[in-house]
Amino acid sequence: MSEKPKFYITTPIYYPSDNLHIGHSYCSTAADTMARFKKQTGYDVFFLTGTDEHGQKIERKAEAAGVTPQEYVDHIVAGIKDLWKLMDVEYDDFIRTTDERHVKSVQRIFRKLYDQGDIYKSEYEGWYCTPCESFWTELQLKDGCCPDCGRPVEKTREESYFFRLSKYQDWLIDYIKTHPDFIQPPTRTAEMLNNFLIPGLQDLCVSRTSLKWGIPVDFDPKHTVYVWVDALTNYINALGYGSEDDSLYRKYWPADIHLVGKEIVRFHTIIWPIMLHALGLPLPKQVFGHGWLVMGGGKMSKSKGNVVDPVKLCERYSSDAVRYFLMREMPFGSDGEFSNEALINRINSDLANDLGNLVSRSVAMIEVLRRHRAATVGLHRPRPRGDRPGARAVAECRKEHERFAVLHGTQRNLEADWPLQQVH
């Protein structure tokens, strides 16, 4: 038996500062749908998801709740796993940035980049609020004072580690230009080049001394690894990169698709490729930035309070109906609006009327006319003929599926499937 081709797909690791909303479900459902389509069509699939658990916001949330940060995230992560189970999101691995395997790997990577000179120690100029013991950048200040307590701040310098983004800028511009499929949809390519790369990259601050809830830099432990190296490397750490057993890494890397929200395309197409290149590793084949699920014009967001609870929707309408709606309603890559009305209308028109009636009426007619048999006397399996309406529609439909194979079974595929039900 010949070996199956591999397919490695990832979602972002979500930030468990609060329960997830339907926007996260959208991303995970899309990734799960692609993974299932690839499995169906004969690929050896590895589907990774997870959670990005460090940072000040979680530290504070935990403090407010009177628990340790680890207890706080453990609770939220349990809820996230329940949600994926409810929504039939079947991942192969769930990486948490508090996993020991991840922590060790982040420290190894940080040290390697430091040893080879791509990370260096310097000073980060900013503003310090003594009572709060916090550093702030110029932009974070509120009327020139501490954004937390409103008291005056002092100009100060914090020792930090920096990653040499600037050194690799020309290489990345060239890479993106010669790999037009790397950033999808293509409009995001121009955005990255014109807004960030061509104006020039600055070296990136990759550690903080003010951050306690995070991974310590093992050779200089008063520094904590900041989100960039911590979060982005999850995609290789989960596969055991650099560990004793890196068989999954060797089998599945590079990723075929990183599916991400459009707001984090920048980190995945600028910082992450440069990090990989500096480590001497191949780049993911594609970063796909999907649109936002908006409610009344704004992105759904935990801090805005306009969220829709996917658990409730699934319990009320079934997970298949919610998954169908998410994949069908939104043109993949663009924003789409969520409303209860749109969801109910989709269920009624597509699922109850089209699909439901095709099945129930066909079966009912056969029960009455043919005594429960698909075909008896006088009703035979039709010879496969290209001009038969059913056969023709099926062939077209399959072709559409293959044409949109990059988007594996999402909105356009479903759109293509539906006329099939109107063939009589």
Next chain:
Amino acid sequence: MLYVLLECARIVAVLIAPTMPRTPERIFAQIGVQDDALKTWESVKTFGGVVPGSKVHKGEALFPRIDVAKELELLEAEKQAAAAKKEELPAPADEEKTVFTQRDLCQFEDFEKIQLVVAKVLKCEKVPKADKLLMSTLKVGDTERVVVSGIAKFYTPEEMVGKKVVLLANLAPRKIRGIESHGMLLCAANADDSKLSLLTVDSDMEDGCEIG
């Protein structure tokens, strides 16, 4: 013909499986497809998989129809009950920073479609039986028009009269509570709409002046 219908149902069930993992088995059960080989991607490459003579079983509706009006009413009631519950809780002490996320870029031509003007409020009254709505009569140069706005929790009709406000003038008219509203007053609002403020002009400008 009946055979074609069943075969189409089988193929649709295979094709939707990545998106809807639970529904295909329910369809196969009803149309009498048992053989796993008829549930694969390979199997839909040829038409005519359903075995003639296989037994169908009418089952329950795959997706029962939902009464839209009733359902929306129910959801709204639940939402209000949840909101009422939330109001009982004390407001969180630690205000989060306002999150600003830029939307997709638009071109100048897109912006040019929008006509913003200075308007003066001549008259203003509450919309009966609506506690959020005010109906304002505006003077825009040599014309007058009526606009309904959801600002009654923040402004009284008396306060409104005489204000110079910013009007989105060429918004298609919409009926709000039976009143045709010709445009929209621009406001700034925070995320949960607990704070709201009308836009106005910095120095005294004649109503009818265009903004751009």
